[in-house]
Amino acid sequence: MARFEGMTAIVTGAAAGIGGAIAMQLAAEGSTVFAADIDGSALQHDAPGIINHVCDMTDRQQVEAMVERMVADHGRIDHLFNNAGFGNLEETPDIQDENWEKVFKINVTAVMYAARAAIPHMRRQGGGTITNTASISGVAGDYGHTAYNASKGAVIQYTRTMAIDHAIDNIRVNAFCPGLILGTRLTGMMTPEVQAMWREIIPMGRGGTADEMAKVALFLASDAASYMTGSIVIADGGITAHTGQPNLVKFVKELMAKHG
């Protein structure tokens, strides 16, 4: 099934991780893809349909030039995947202005730069989709994730605003919220102990994969989601389905096994 045959897409943060998987799945389904990333040395896609494009998404001129290039070379922009992003750990008294601004610039402002450049073309051509990679960190708090939580919450709200503003233009705007995704740079930095702590809080008992996230992203951009806009889709193995209460059933069972 080639859901994206003859279409064009821009995927940001596409050198690796979730963005890399989105770019590869789109190309495998027939799309021409600009795989955009700031890290030119890591941007090494070698698949038919993928055009590696070095772009700093926090630089307005570079973003606008990329969108114009796609339209000049390929006539249209059907799908925009705003995926580039990162966070850091700082409790409020320790926040450094430059770190806060850096996180907001890539997680929120870059989304606006790309959407602002793409929407007039989508309008002109009769529609399109924008799919934002948010996070479960945008729907609940995490210890010490101050700027990241605030920025991912912002991109969720921004997704809803764009969705209602541009429904009339046949532009659907959705976001998805990964939980812990393995095989990305984030997990590369995790010790086995930290990964074990994560597994403990994931009801499905495992992290997700970039490929699983890409399937969610492609679904949201595909015609199968034709009546979805402003949707925030959680894909986290059940983490946010949990109130955070301790597992008392497990505790009681362990107690009974110990004491009979």
Ligand SMILES: NC(=O)c1ccc[n+]([C@@H]2O[C@H](COP(=O)([O-])OP(=O)(O)OC[C@H]3O[C@@H](n4cnc5c(N)ncnc54)[C@H](O)[C@@H]3O)[C@@H](O)[C@H]2O)c1
């Ligand atoms: N990995 C996870 O567990 C997880 C969980 C929830 C949400 N997310 C979100 O998913 C998205 C992708 O995360 P990932 O884990 O695949 O990350 P990753 O670090 O593996 O990939 C992110 C890519 O973005 C690129 N990038 C960074 N700054 C950029 C800039 N200014 N311009 C262009 N590209 C830039 C990086 O070079 C990198 O290739 C991010 O928005 C992240 O917040 C990830």
